[in-house]
Amino acid sequence: MKKRIVLAAVVVCVSMMSAAAFAAGDAGEAVFKAKCASCHPDGGNIMKPKATLKGIKDSKKIIKQVRKGGGGMPAFDAKAVSDADAKLLADYIIKTFKK
Template identity: 45%
Template structure:
């Protein structure tokens, strides 16, 4: 392959990789409705399957356990996602936007009673 074709191919590959990587950061598009259940399954369900907790079984997502930990509303859930206790992964705004976090929190409040 000549150098010109090689350069074009390299450029095309780099642009494709950049587009792919950028798309993976932007989970939802502006104005798009966010599915809290889908976001929960993507980010939370691995540790909180069916509202449980594989790291600390005493701290489930049930209303009773949440409220015993001082987590009573969507704002509290989002704060916990941003700065969790030991054993839980912190989710910054780049990983889960505020709108996605709110959708997850609303889903948790609605689903795990």
């Protein structure tokens, strides 16, 4: 009987975790669409066609660019894009625009 309860608890935990992971992926995409896609549609760059988001593998580089801006890109401070969102955003860009 006890085993069943433990098993049920594990099942609930696992399904909650995957729901959270799913939501996190969506959040990165939502932030990208709201704040970045206007200049970087499909990971490109309408202002500087060579400075695309394609093939970037370093999330720190993305976060730094988001915070500092420059070269025509506005800076986004922690009020515009929170640290947590910046991380999700970077993960989204890395996994979405590989090439």
